[in-house]
Amino acid sequence: MLLPDAMTERLRAAWVIARRDFVAVVFSKSFIFFLLGPLFPLVIGFVAGSIGATVQRDLDRPVVGVALPAHEGDRLVMARDAMADKLGGLPEFVVLERLRADERFDARAVLRNGRIAAVVGGSLAAPILTGTRERVGELRGPLSLLAARAQAGGAETYPPVKVDLLATSAARERDGRVLTAQAGQVLLFLLTMLLAGMVLSNLVEEKANKIIEVLAASIPMDALFLGKLFAMLGVSLAGIAVWGTGYGVLVLAGAKSMPVLAAPAVGWPLFLTLGFLYFAMAYLLLGSIFLAIGGMANTVREVQTLSMPATMMQLVVFFLASFALARPGSWIETVSAVFPVSSPYTMLAHAARDTALWPHLVALIWQGLCVVLMIRFGARLFRRTVMKSGPARGRKAKKAITAPA
Structure with a gap:
């Protein structure tokens, strides 16, 4: 268990990394192109909408x-x-x-x-x-x-x-809440899929130009990972704020707004708060997985190869959460709520359909614990792959010197 001074030092180091990465990304030219990114996933949104319509027909x-x-x-x-x-x-x-x-x-x-x-x-x-x-x-x-x-x-x-x-009627109210839950899942999935890749791209860039090795030699690796995750989370929230403001301006200018959804079971203020928390958890969970993938790869090509299973995993997780929405109270919903990566999607849908609040507290604690464990695992894996080059060559050299003539 870390002492208070050691914990403070790690948090201070994580804050330095987070501030550095946040400023570097937000004040770069590429951030403008990043803000244009939502134009491309619209096709994915249509596909997700068709899947949602299928689920709705099954429910209705x-x-x-x-x-x-x-x-x-x-x-x-x-x-x-x-x-x-x-x-x-x-x-x-x-x-x-x-x-x-x-x-x-x-x-x-x-x-x-x-x-x-x-x-x-x-x-x-x-x-x-x-x-x-x-x-x-x-x-x-x-x-x-x-x-x-x-x-x-x-x-x-x-x-x-x-x-x-x-x-x-109770049936109509239930169907309306299911539609709200479905919309929340789709929006959470699109935002997470669009934004979580920034963690991997940022890590690959610094690993390619050897900056990551300098940072790893200066501060603890788990503090480095934590800082990078929260920096990219801050960038994502800044992007969401810009997109939300742009959408609001279009609506005020006369553009067609989204259809009115039924009020969730917990009410709109609490539902939006839980949506923010579950987005943060989904982003941190997926980002920690991407950091671990970066730790296993030695080249950019290897990173691209290893990131494909993680991208497909996002789709599988979304399909699992959507299927659990159509099977409330079943073992599928329980598995989806407990599995860390799919838990934010399932619990956000639960907030739309059920008024109970204690499951969300348990889910958020569980998801936060999984984030900590994944960060520590990824940091150890990254330390072995990045920092082993010097000692490994040293051992080989030592064996060569002590070998008999």
Whole structure:
């Protein structure tokens, strides 16, 4: 365990490296081209949007609850199954309760507390459809057709469907929060993928011109790595601030803004705060991996070769987190939340869907611990590959001198 003086010295050295790298990058001409970088990942954004649409279709499967007298609900479900092939896009019908004569059923309570998108009550001769305006508009016609088919002997006329409109439902609110979670994951992925590569490029440049060897001989390697990571994180945040300001100016000038997303479960202020923290953690985790890759490589070509698996790993991590979003409460979500690199994406989606706050505290502590461990591992690996050249030649020379003639 480091003494307080030693810890202070390491932090001071890390601050010197961070300030040096931050100033060198921000006040360089290449930073202007870096700010133009988001123009290129737009294609990736479209691809991620198509993947998100697929996940959304998998999630948006409305379930219609049926609460009809006696076995009328069963006949309605059978009619739905018989007509499913002919009427594409029919939702799933589930019998909630078989009512007795004159028994009442609280459809609104079901919609507030479950995944049910709409409820069919009344009777087959006079069905009552309870749901939001959107769901009622989709289901009113098909329900009349199914009710006519389900009546004993088959009715020749379609019964009128009465409606009971709701402002919203638990299913609709859940779907809106899923869309917000999805948008947060895509934005976090795009920013991390775009910005984390700066750590590797900066390290490769200094390794090629031998500056890194001078720095490694002057300060502890873990302080050097920590300083470089936080310097590039600061540069990334500066870039995000510029992009955000530019987008705000375009919106004020009359450009079309993004669609309004449903409010996350934890509220927008806390969701944005968690988004900032999870971006920082995702960046530090991926940046520490890139630094370790730089430590294993001796040439620029080797760095480019080794960085390809890390880039592909980003895509795999994003796909894992997206798949976990469609499987809440499953072992896939648990694995995605525990695995350090995918944890920020999964936990940001969790903030959009669930109001619990303690999982985020645990996740941030776990991610921070993983950052520390990865930095120490990368520093040791880098020290062995960069600083071994002198001692290695010295040992060889010593063996050559002491070898018998």
